[in-house]
Amino acid sequence: MRMLGKTALVTGAGSGIGLAIAEGFLAQGARVVAADLLDGPPEALAAAVARGEALGVRMDVTEPDSVRAALAACAAAGFDIDVLVNNAGVIHVGTILQTRLEDLRRVYRVNVEGVFNVTQAFLPGMIERGGGVILNMASLASLTAMHDRFAYSSSKAAVMMMTRSVALDFVKQNVRANCICPARVHTSMVDNYLKTAYAGQEEETFRRFSEYQPVGRMIRPDEIAGMAVYLCSDESQMVTGSSFLIDGGVMMGV
């Protein structure tokens, strides 16, 4: 039980990586608040909710009022958050010339302002209670340029630097902040953009993207959850301000 006694909030916990992290934390003894745009907790967490180990809250990370309401709902239910995972995120596929201002704003509102809004709301409580851990979901695209990811890459570069900035400013208050930088993880995000941005070439593109990662496949969400458990447990007490690649070897020769 590597996270016994911890209470975590995971944004974007309704599917994909966020859901896998919520399940990974619960399996290691943490109590978990699953926050997403959905009303009610994800079906996969229903048993943990019934046992009082998990809570589902509706939160739109782009809306400060919604984030504050979720904070109040956590407190009312006795979930005082000491681990925050900023995982909610969206993507846009396109070069700068294929990106409309509204696309850029949509991506920045969720990926950048979302991390800002949620961290600003939950960090004071963590500090009051003696400290905590923040884990942000950045991307391989935070570190290296990827084709057709203009808005997404730049938003995820911001996430990486927001992580370091918070880590530096709050290290003396016993707050750690790190980020994970995954290459492609097979989730609905990938399936959805294959359908919309690569229509008619889904299978070929899926294969190409899998082969881009030298290990030869996409990452599974539970493989990100394993790293999240390490970074949010006391095993990583000396780790802060760092970015962790999980990329099947993409960057090994770079």
Ligand SMILES: NC(=O)c1ccc[n+]([C@@H]2O[C@H](COP(=O)([O-])OP(=O)(O)OC[C@H]3O[C@@H](n4cnc5c(N)ncnc54)[C@H](O)[C@@H]3O)[C@@H](O)[C@H]2O)c1
């Ligand atoms: N899948 C990948 O290849 C990959 C790679 C690197 C990084 N990431 C990042 O990992 C995170 C999770 O991605 P995923 O692949 O699991 O995607 P996903 O689409 O399966 O899940 C994202 C979740 O975020 C939620 N969400 C979106 N906007 C929100 C908002 N405004 N407020 C609250 N919740 C919101 C969605 O409802 C969804 O449940 C994202 O930040 C993504 O950028 C994904």
